[in-house]
Amino acid sequence: xxxxxxxxxxxxxxxxxxxxxxxxxxxxxxxxxxxxxxxxxxxxxxxxxxxxxxxxxxxxxxxxxxxxxxxxxxxxxxxxxxxxxxxxxxxxxxxxxxxxxxxxxxxxxxxxxxxxxxxxxxxxxxxxxxxxxxxxxxxxxxxxxxxxxxxxxxxxxx
Amino acid sequence: xxxxxxxxxxxxxxxxxxxxxxxxxxxxxxxxxxxxxxxxxxxxxxxxxxxxxxxxxxxxxxxxxxxxxxxxxxxxxxxxxxxxxxxxxxxxxxxxxxxxxxxxxxxxxxxxxxxxxxxxxxxxxxxxxxxxxxxxxxxxxxxxxxxxxxxxxxxxxx
Numbered sequence: 001x002x003x004x005x006x007x008x009x010x011x012x013x014x015x016x017x018x019x020x021x022x023x024x025x026x027x028x029x030x031x032x033x034x035x036x037x038x039x040x041x042x043x044x045x046x047x048x049x050x051x052x053x054x055x056x057x058x059x060x061x062x063x064x065x066x067x068x069x070x071x072x073x074x075x076x077x078x079x080x081x082x083x084x085x086x087x088x089x090x091x092x093x094x095x096x097x098x099x100x101x102x103x104x105x106x107x108x109x110x111x112x113x114x115x116x117x118x119x120x121x122x123x124x125x126x127x128x129x130x131x132x133x134x135x136x137x138x139x140x141x142x143x144x145x146x147x148x149x150x151x152x153x154x155x156x157x158x
Numbered sequence: 159x160x161x162x163x164x165x166x167x168x169x170x171x172x173x174x175x176x177x178x179x180x181x182x183x184x185x186x187x188x189x190x191x192x193x194x195x196x197x198x199x200x201x202x203x204x205x206x207x208x209x210x211x212x213x214x215x216x217x218x219x220x221x222x223x224x225x226x227x228x229x230x231x232x233x234x235x236x237x238x239x240x241x242x243x244x245x246x247x248x249x250x251x252x253x254x255x256x257x258x259x260x261x262x263x264x265x266x267x268x269x270x271x272x273x274x275x276x277x278x279x280x281x282x283x284x285x286x287x288x289x290x291x292x293x294x295x296x297x298x299x300x301x302x303x304x305x306x307x308x309x310x311x312x313x314x315x316x
Contacts, residue, residue: 012237014314019235020223023284024216028295028303029197033212035313036194037237039187042316054191058182065178077177079170079195126181137186139312145186148309154297155193155306156172158200 012037028155039136046132050125051095055080057129059088060114060122063098068111097121170195186313197294204290208283209253213238215287217246218272218280221256226269255279 014034015021024030043054052060055078062077063069075085089112092098097118103109114122137145172192173179182188201212210218213236220235221227233243247270250256255276261267272280295303 011234011239013234014311016231016234019220019227019231021235022219022223023288024219026307027287027291028298028306029201029212029287029291030216031307031310031314032190032194032197035310036190038314038316039190041237043187054187058188061180061182062177065180069177073174073177076169076171076174077179079199081169129185129187130181133185133187136316137313139316140186140309144309144312147305148186149184149189151298151302151306151309152189152193153172154302155295156189156196158196158294158296 012041014038032152032155042136043129043132046135047125047128050121050128052125052129055088056092057125059085059092060097060118060125063112064114064119064122067113068101068103069113070109070111074112092118170199172196190310190313200294201287201290204293205283205286208279208286210283210287213246214250215283217243217250218255218276218283221270222272222277222280225271226259226261227271228267228269232270250276 014037040054047053047057058078059074062074066073071082071085071089074089075082078085078088080088089098089100093100097115099113099115100110101113103111137148140148172195198212205211205215216236217232220232224231229240229243229247232247233240236243236246238246247256247258251258255273257271257273258268259271261269295306298306
């Protein structure tokens, strides 16, 4: 596993003046990464009041819509290791948002569900994320947004 | 700073069967992230023989094209903290690819440059990355690729 490099909000400039980017500007992978960093750096302060990061948000939405979701399914959705999901669920439990449910017939397994507080706060969190996402994509028309989602899906499913 | 969650190549599924993704499928930020994970998971094994990760690759290209590049400039390009850049440069130096150059008149500062080995290997590494990038985007036509880069740039520069 490659070592994680600490990120630093606000010090990212997608086009640093005076710098020659060479072939990077023509790589789809680089363009995607550049956009992902910019959106991530916008998301964090926007959702900071809720103490919600992108993975926490995705986990809450997926758990809310898939009753009794298993840890391994959530790991697949998020693309993170099982140990990371366990830590994530611990955090969401500490925040009072997620419960672990016993699975009948299997003492070791458990499913995930939102608490009443989780459901209540998620409604407001979703509004905040929707607003942030629209702001991040404000330079795109509605058609361009749809076009972009279609093209990105072709990258996600090569 | 949010704690890093360990990633796990190969366990990511962009559309896990039977899972309801709710509003996530309509968020530009989620689509970008989903594509970025898929491309990253494809890049790592493709460049593993060179021990090259996306940040190492970007750093080598930028250093090769910007003589005497400063650490702070590289940090801005990559969107990582200065401490991360120092560690990255240490690694690239250990690989024999990068030299630190003295800056006349400033004993503490230094610029970055590729070694002869760095320049030589970068030519082959760039070919490998180009091949991987084309494979990642193989479902897109040439026009769609250009369209995607344009749309992504509107996200990176909101």
